[in-house]
Amino acid sequence: MKKSKVSKLMALVVSGMVILSGCSQKADKVGAPSQEKVFKIGISQLAEHPALDDARRGFEDGLKELGVNVEIDYQNAQGDIPTSVTISQKFVKDKVDLIYAIATPAAQSAKQATNSIPVLFSAVTDPVASELISTMEKPGANVTGTSDASPMDRQLQIFKDLDSSIKKVGIIFNTSEPNSQIQVEMAKELAPSIGLEIVEVGISNINDIPQAVDSIVKKVDALYTITDNMVASAINVVSEKAISNKMITVGGEDSHVAGGILITDGISYYELGKQTAKMAKEILVDGKSPADIPSATATNTKKVFNEKTLEALGLDKNNKVFEDATKND
Amino acid sequence: MNSLIITSLEQGLVFAVLAMGVFLTYKVLDIADLSVEGTFPFGAFIFAKFISMGANSIMSTLMAFCFGTLAGLLTATLFTKLKIKPLLSGILTMTILYSVNLKINGKANIPLFSFGSIFDLGPALVVLGVIVLLIKIILDQFLKTELGYLLIATGDNEALVKSLGESSNKYKVIGLMLSNGLVALSGALMAQIQGFADITMGSSIIVVALASIIIGDTIKKNSSKLKHTTRAILGAIVYKIIGGVAIDLGLSPNDLKAINAIIVIVFISYNNFAVDIFKSKIMEGGKRHAKDKKPVKEF
Amino acid sequence: MLKIRNLSKSFNKDTENEINIFNNFNLEIEKNKCTAIIGSNGCGKSTLLNIIGGSIWADKGQVLLNGKNIEDLREEERANHIGRVYQNPSMGVSPSLTILENMSLADKKNQKFTLRKLIKKDNINKYVDLLKTLDLGLENKLNTKVKFLSGGQRQSLSLVMAAMKYPDLLLLDEHTAALDPKTSNVIMKKTKELIEKYSITTIMISHNMKDAIEYSDRIIMLDSGKVVLDRPSADVTEEELIQIYREKLVQIGIQ
Numbered sequence: 001m002k003k004s005k006v007s008k009l010m011a012l013v014v015s016g017m018v019i020l021s022g023c024s025q026k027a028d029k030v031g032a033p034s035q036e037k038v039f040k041i042g043i044s045q046l047a048e049h050p051a052l053d054d055a056r057r058g059f060e061d062g063l064k065e066l067g068v069n070v071e072i073d074y075q076n077a078q079g080d081i082p083t084s085v086t087i088s089q090k091f092v093k094d095k096v097d098l099i100y101a102i103a104t105p106a107a108q109s110a111k112q113a114t115n116s117i118p119v120l121f122s123a124v125t126d127p128v129a130s131e132l133i134s135t136m137e138k139p140g141a142n143v144t145g146t147s148d149a150s151p152m153d154r155q156l157q158i159f160k161d162l163d164s165s166i167k168k169v170g171i172i173f174n175t176s177e178p179n180s181q182i183q184v185e186m187a188k189e190l191a192p193s194i195g196l197e198i199v200e201v202g203i204s205n206i207n208d209i210p211q212a213v214d215s216i217v218k219k220v221d222a223l224y225t226i227t228d229n230m231v232a233s234a235i236n237v238v239s240e241k242a243i244s245n246k247m248i249t250v251g252g253e254d255s256h257v258a259g260g261i262l263i264t265d266g267i268s269y270y271e272l273g274k275q276t277a278k279m280a281k282e283i284l285v286d287g288k289s290p291a292d293i294p295s296a297t298a299t300n301t302k303k304v305f306n307e308k309t310l311e312a313l314g315l316d317k318n319n320k321v322f323e324d325a326t327k328n329d
Numbered sequence: 330m331n332s333l334i335i336t337s338l339e340q341g342l343v344f345a346v347l348a349m350g351v352f353l354t355y356k357v358l359d360i361a362d363l364s365v366e367g368t369f370p371f372g373a374f375i376f377a378k379f380i381s382m383g384a385n386s387i388m389s390t391l392m393a394f395c396f397g398t399l400a401g402l403l404t405a406t407l408f409t410k411l412k413i414k415p416l417l418s419g420i421l422t423m424t425i426l427y428s429v430n431l432k433i434n435g436k437a438n439i440p441l442f443s444f445g446s447i448f449d450l451g452p453a454l455v456v457l458g459v460i461v462l463l464i465k466i467i468l469d470q471f472l473k474t475e476l477g478y479l480l481i482a483t484g485d486n487e488a489l490v491k492s493l494g495e496s497s498n499k500y501k502v503i504g505l506m507l508s509n510g511l512v513a514l515s516g517a518l519m520a521q522i523q524g525f526a527d528i529t530m531g532s533s534i535i536v537v538a539l540a541s542i543i544i545g546d547t548i549k550k551n552s553s554k555l556k557h558t559t560r561a562i563l564g565a566i567v568y569k570i571i572g573g574v575a576i577d578l579g580l581s582p583n584d585l586k587a588i589n590a591i592i593v594i595v596f597i598s599y600n601n602f603a604v605d606i607f608k609s610k611i612m613e614g615g616k617r618h619a620k621d622k623k624p625v626k627e628f
Numbered sequence: 629m630l631k632i633r634n635l636s637k638s639f640n641k642d643t644e645n646e647i648n649i650f651n652n653f654n655l656e657i658e659k660n661k662c663t664a665i666i667g668s669n670g671c672g673k674s675t676l677l678n679i680i681g682g683s684i685w686a687d688k689g690q691v692l693l694n695g696k697n698i699e700d701l702r703e704e705e706r707a708n709h710i711g712r713v714y715q716n717p718s719m720g721v722s723p724s725l726t727i728l729e730n731m732s733l734a735d736k737k738n739q740k741f742t743l744r745k746l747i748k749k750d751n752i753n754k755y756v757d758l759l760k761t762l763d764l765g766l767e768n769k770l771n772t773k774v775k776f777l778s779g780g781q782r783q784s785l786s787l788v789m790a791a792m793k794y795p796d797l798l799l800l801d802e803h804t805a806a807l808d809p810k811t812s813n814v815i816m817k818k819t820k821e822l823i824e825k826y827s828i829t830t831i832m833i834s835h836n837m838k839d840a841i842e843y844s845d846r847i848i849m850l851d852s853g854k855v856v857l858d859r860p861s862a863d864v865t866e867e868e869l870i871q872i873y874r875e876k877l878v879q880i881g882i883q
Contacts, residue, residue, distance in 0.1 A: 089336035112524035131440030178438035494707040
């Protein structure tokens with residue numbers, strides 16, 4: 001009878017789930033054999049995304065380098081906030097020693113779930129506005145971490161250094177990402193002192209990007225790509241159109257340059273992850289409290305440029321701007 | 330296991346309110362209302378606005394419901410007055426609400442950690458249980474009233490409603506308003522559970538609602554004792570608990586979405602096959618069942 | 629009682645498919661009698677009923693019911709005075725509701741619908757008595773969902789629901805056409821009993837000439853929007869009608 005077929009199907013699914021659970025990479029024991037205690041770390045990532053993935057890998061590699069013995073449980077909410085909430089609860093139930101939350105909603109869910117287990121965040125642009133911490137210097141509770149706010153003043157200055165005639169700079173951003181709004185506001189504040197004017201266009205869907213770029217290139221002299229998940233996903237579209245319009249582009253992070261943006265003096269999410277790993281060591285091994293560990297922005301910024309784009313734009317490689325910059329490989 | 334089950338139950342109860350709302354449009358009125366994707370975060374943002382202005386959590390939550398009904402009114406107006414197809418009307422409302430949501434507080438993400446919530450009144454599970462029960466009772470009673478029956482009739486056979494001297498459009502408006510009010514209420518509750526309101530809260534929320542309703546339908550399928558509202562509530566809870574178990578089993582995160590989808594498919598298949606079994610038993614005149622029954626009076 | 633004055637109606641106006649159904653059509657229907665309207669397809673009988681019922685607007689003309697022009701009223705407003713049974717047995721009922729629920733709804737026709745409970749225990753006996761007159765045992769199935777009833781049962785229920793509040797006018801739109809002959813017979817008998825008992829003015833469209841003659845007081849035959857026969861049913865035989873039919877068909881060129 002069909003009913004028994006369906007029962008068999010259900011049994012298959014359940015056993016499939018159990019088998020898959022066995023196959024998933026839960027345990028990741030690393031570190032020098034001399035350390036006895038293995039720390040349990042729950043990684044709560046909001047979504048699949050290169051920048052967020054980098055922040056995770058940097059963290060894991062950083063812990064390895066520091067010789068911290070850890071067992072990692074990596075969970076990804078696939079962009080669904082309620083799932084993020086459940087993931088945080090799971091970590092609480094599993095009594096992990098530390099939660100590493102990547103992206104604002106993941107960090108907020110973790111903060112809501114526990115006020116005792118240490119929470120480290122990364123890839124959050126403004127942790128104070130997101131109410132994850134009281135102030136950068138004294139976070140105040142069990143939450144601290146690294147912000148991906150980029151040194152925007154340095155980046156905007158590059159436009160003027162390359163071409164002093166640039167006046168209007170265009171920014172495309174995803175209106176759903178609070179971090180992006182924050183960056184646009186920041187850029188608008190900084191621009192006048194550098195002699196620039198910001199023109200922004202907001203999108204809500206990745207399919208809007210081609211049209212957004214087409215419309216903005218008509219209105220501006222150059223393009224600035226902020227750290228925005230949607231823009232990052234379509235960075236090739238942006239860079240190609242900019243090049244064909246012979247426009248100078250400056251990016252917020254090195255993955256943009258890999259995607260064709262001319263130059264960045266910015267953060268690397270991988271390095272940011274490693275920076276956060278240092279904080280993890282301070283908490284787990286040195287016994288410090290998160291309340292006493294100031295939240296930080298990226299300590300290392302790197303200037304990276306894209307040689308092909310440079311040539312396509314017909315710029316002079318010997319320009320002072322490229323002196324301390326490394327080629328993107 | 331405990332705190333994870335509790336979280337799944339809490340989310341299940343919040344989504345039970347959502348499911349009861351969508352049930353009104355999807356099952357009763359037979360309208361596919363996609364505006365819920367905008368209304369759910371709308372409720373969260375309205376709550377955030379009011380609580381940040383100093384209103385208490387109960388009032389702010391109720392305001393979310395009230396504004397939600399306005400969203401339903403918008404969809405209904407597009408649909409009944411401008412004659413735009415219901416599916417498109419819902420999408421239009423959802424699109425409008427996206428911009429409205431951003432405008433309400435000026436940001437895409439509003440942290441609520443520093444404000445009170447309805448869960449200050451007691452353990453979340455209890456507060457939610459009370460709310461869900463209250464809504465269920467009110468809905469059940471409403472559907473037994475003259476107006477409630479007309480709502481059902483509107484979804485069943487508009488011609489009948491007209492022949493009774495009533496306008497079927499009026500009831501579509503009522504249904505859409507009530508439904509979106511509940512969805513917005515659900516959004517406000519979720520924001521209080523999460524501790525923040527975020528513009529992405531609504532994406533794929535219609536899937537959660539429909540999955541809850543469908544799963545609820547399969548529970549003791551042939552029993553007419555279980556009211557529709559009960560089914561919606563149970564379906565939402567089961568859906569979330571299965572999700573919670575999947576996470577707890579430590580499934581590879583990449584497989585999570587696929588597993589959730591497969592679970593829904595299995596439930597739907599069970600639903601469909603069970604219908605076939607019912608029909609074939611009637612045709613066979615299933616001996617076991619016919620023994621104790623009076624012969625059906627053949628006309 | 630019902631007067632149709634100068635009725636004009638065309639479909640697909642201003643297109644190449646424009647069909648003019650009625651042109652200054654006039655008709656008077658007497659009170660308390662059953663008038664049958666017959667005719668071949670496209671003669672306008674369904675259109676006429678739809679215009680009276682309000683599901684279609686006329687282009688020009690008046691529909692006067694008891695002296696009042698109802699042509700300006702929307703369909704649901706006309707429901708005050710008009711009851712209707714359709715060819716499709718599911719159109720007059722709410723299939724997912726029970727017989728009791730359907731009867732309770734029909735009982736509230738033209739009244740204000742409030743937040744009071746619909747099902748009132750005191751009314752159940754009234755419904756049982758009404759259903760008993762159908763001799764179908766429906767009074768024992770009050771809690772059965774209508775979708776589980778047979779076509780004939782559903783149609784009988786539709787009939788009772790349409791007539792329950794003594795409408796001024798009852799419109800029967802080929803209401804037995806979708807039923808098998810045996811069921812059709814029973815429904816027609818019950819229809820006649822019902823409208824005679826309550827003296828309901830009835831307009832009945834039928835394709836079945838025998839039924840039309842047997843169950844009505846007056847027969848009107850339409851052809852291309854015009855009345856070609858108007859006689860008391862007692863004075864007409866089936867053979868006569870068939871003869872006229874054939875003549876008309878020859879005229880159009882179909883045999």
